[in-house]
Amino acid sequence: MTAWRLDWPTAHGERLGTAVLRATPEDFRVEEIVESPFSGDGEHLCLYLEKRGDNTEYVARELARLAGTRPFDVSFFGLKDRHAVTRQWFSLYRPGRADDADLIRAVGERWSVLEQTRHQRKLRRGEHDGNRFQLRLTDVRADRAAVDERLARIRDEGAPNYFGPQRFGHQGNNLDRAVADGGRPRRGRNFKAGMAFSAARSWLFNEVLAERVGQGNWRHMLDADPWSDEPSGPLLGDGGTSANGELAALEREVVERHPAMAAVFSQTRMKPERRALQLPFSELTWTWPAGDCLVLSFRLAPGGYATALVAEFIETVGGEGPANAAS
Template identity: 30%
Template sequence: MLGLQPNAWRYLHNGPLFKANIKAQLKDFKVVEKLTFEPNGEGEHDFLFIEKEGLNTAFVAEEMAKFAKLPLRNVSYAGRKDKFASTQQWFGVYFGKKERVDWDNFSLVGLQILKQTKNQRKLRLGTIKANAFEIRLRNISDLNETQLQQRLQDINRNGVPNYFGNQRFGERIKTDGSVELGGNLQLAEKLMQGEAIRNRNKRSMAISALRSWLFNYFVSERLQNAGFKVLSGDVFILKGSNSFFVHELIGTSSQQQAQNEQLIKRLSERDVLFSGPMWGEGKLDSTSAALEREQQISATFPDICEHLASLGLKQQRRPAFIFPENLAYEIEDNDLILRFSLPSGSFATSVLREIVDIDVGIAPPKV
């Protein structure tokens, strides 16, 4: 067994400033999803904007499919949302020629339908413009507001590592309310050893956790060895898209210097972003010095790389750093409330870890 751990990644901003509790109540962690488009109100797809607490996205999709008497594949969503939170997100349900159901009769503890409409096209994974977060941190110890303001300024300027959060790797509430992390990684290790996982959803989460863990490792090693230094052959993603290009230095030394200066300017304007590999079969997109660096890192975990490639996953790129937007705070008694927005696929906990050492304080489950 590899014994993969979910949260051993390096910091960009010298570690957290203070300690606090998170998720003492589900409403302490709020997320509102914003799509890249507006449903047009017509078509064969029911679109439901829901608010859920204590429910994971996949379970809600399963319950919607059961209620509508449709195959699970007919229910879609733009992205998964944290189970241990109060989240607002869209679901799409495709009926085609089948008779529609009355969603006013759909009942699920912890869920409320906020809006119903229709759309002509399916709600596809990834069609999220941003997620807006409001997070309340409780029982703060040793908060220095001057230091907090400086840290937020640093984050505004330099961003944070775009790590996948612990939710991706699995969170399980024990009977005493404590949280055990890494369940999906444990499943992934069993999968690598040849153990079959029959539940398609669990298998998917295990594979996703393994691939995400390896990406985090790449980013953490980048912080340690190269940071924001531009390497020849680095792969840069155009902000707000999946398009990327390779920064291959060519020509004379003065020409290469000009190329670097132009790229650094684009980085400062956040027009382009450093990237790291999401592992799969095929060649890495990086070249030259950057390729050599990524090959050295991947050689640390050949079994993981080989397994991910064997699953038919393709080499992809993901931004290595992200920049929260509209980052603001409010102090209320001994609580700190943080508000910010992140692009689709990024985790609020990756912002929080650069500010606060958080202790998950979820209430014990009812028995």
């Protein structure tokens, strides 16, 4: 087992202290944002559920069982964590079913059904408009004025868009699996192998972003980016990073520091992608309802990690478990 780096440098100075994140699930609330209306008719029943203590994939499997359908007939916009109170949409493929009342009643015995509608196609990953978070940090052991100043700076200048350490598995075991697979072709790749490959891409992205943070240029364009008009980093595939000039040289240099990880991408047959270097959040506000309790509220675009914002100013300890991307 390799001792992988799973904590990356902050952009605005050392963390200011410690706090407990999610002493209870109610301390971590997530609500999906869907601004485009559903069609109101079609073959897919869409349910907006509130859940506590259940992760997204478990709920999807249970919905399939309750509906008497196949697991892949249940879809959702993104994964939400178990150790939280979350509100998210699920779609169930139910062609030719005019009456959903019995199913909705059965679902309501397990989770709160907040809304229901029909749609002409299934929900797809990342097609929602984002997620709204309310995080309650308790036992905050840091100077309040310093926290206020740091949060104001994050609000005004942004935060690095790191993937959260939970993406890499316990002690980086997803990364160990990726390296063990090496660069072998991935035809018929199973779910765990796919998770490992995704973890490897994400880890190298974090390494490149950490280099940019260290150089102080993570918020600046180095070369024209064919994918974006904002600074971005690599999600590797065939052909490496597919960046240009100075940017390509920097990214290659970082990747070459990790030859075992770079070998994972020698025969991927996957197209390289890019990811923004700046965390896509907005509407950040915070209050101190008690002396050692801090409540953060913000909106985050799909694919971002709430923990990346928190880690920019404080170290979290204790709690019930790691927070997911809530993508």
